[in-house]
Amino acid sequence: MPEGHTIHRHARLQRRHLVGKRVAAWSPQGRFADGAARLDGGTVRDIRAVGKHLFYEWGTSDGTATGELLHIHLGLFGKFRTFVDEPPAPTEGTRLALRTIEGEDAAGTTIYLAGATVVDIVSPPEEEAIRGRLGPDPLDRKADPSRFVAAMRRRRLPIGEALLDQKAISGIGNVYRAEMLFRAGLDPDTPAADLTEDQVMGLWDDAVTLLRLGEKSGRIVTVEPADVGRRSRGRLPRDEQRYVYKRHDRPCHRCGTPIVMWTPRSRTIWGCPTCQGLARA
DNA sequence: TACATATGATCAT
DNA sequence: TGATCCTATGTAA
Structure with missing residues (x-):
């Protein structure tokens, strides 16, 4: 389930x-x-996430930087599977397997990657x-949201499409864009440039809130509990x-x-005709 | 066994 | 705008 929160969570874990x-x-x-052979037996010095990209800084067996980075983008179907005990056989499509080399009695951790x-x-x-090439990332504490604001101000593109543009803001995917626009009460068809600066900053702040929540929990829960008659976000039924x-x-x-x-540019979007004042409805 | 589906992005036309 | 690439899963046939 790879939007930005998933990627940052993978990096952290x-x-x-x-x-x-x-x-x-x-x-x-x-x-x-060939790539795996170059990495085999080396050390992992750091793992960095930005937007939907992952970078693994590689080192030699004694930890010296090699100047090589493993770069992964999960795309739509990419999945990691992690095993702390003896792993099962990898599936046929497993493109990369990593396994820590531990002492005598420790099994080590195995990570399989498929579909990326x-x-x-x-x-x-x-x-x-x-x-x-990436816009500011809401999960980066040093991100500069003014770059996102500037990008929106100069675009006639509908805000619903602009939010998926990784050059404008990185890490937003199809679930978050639909949910953010509902929470903002905005019609996805509104030209980005028609939004006020406060509205754009509001979207940024909400992206920070939602992606942080998603990074912590590993799930995308966007409802305010009160809207579904609950006290907390824990264990809500799927619906x-x-x-939206x-x-x-x-x-x-x-x-x-x-x-x-409806489905603009082959990316289905959902909305509430009333709460978002949908012009098309 | 086949098909539909998925939280992505790129390239060709 | 449409075709294409990536893989696993669930449902239908």
Whole structure:
């Protein structure tokens, strides 16, 4: 389930297992055999997440930087599986396997990766080039939201499409864009440039709130508990976790109006005709 | 066995 | 705008 929160969460959890460790690397599927061979037996010095990208800084077996970075982008289907005990055999599509090399009696941690759009080895300048193409990341405490504001001000593009543009803001995906626009009471078809600066900053602040929550919990829960008659966000039934995403024909949690869906640029979006004043409805 | 589906992004036309 | 790439899963046939 890879929007930005998932990527940052993977980085945080994998750091605990991998950083400072020597790891074996191989490619069960074979399509990353050469890359895995270059990484095999080296150490992981750091793992960094930015937007939907992951960078693993590699070192030699004694920890010296090699100038090689494992770069991963999960795309739509990419998945990690982590095993702290003896792992099962990898699935056929497993492109990369990493396993920590521990002492005699420790099993080590094994991580399998399948389905990713990008698995390659890049140099530090290439990492910088990729970062340079990305807008500010709501999960980066040093991010500069004014870059997002500026990007929105100069775009006639509908805000619903602009939010998916990783050059404008990085890490937002199809679930968060729909949910953020509902929470802001905005029609996704509104041209980005028509929003006030306060509205754009409001979207940024909400992205920070929601992605941080998602990074902590590993799930995307966007409803305010009061809207579904609850006291907390814990263990909500599936239909009560979100306001609009995949809730077409279901009643809005705030006003009861049936949620509608449409598909601009082959990315389905959902909205409440009443709460978001949908022009198309 | 087949097909639909998925929280992404790029490239060609 | 449409085709394409990536893989696993659930449902239908």
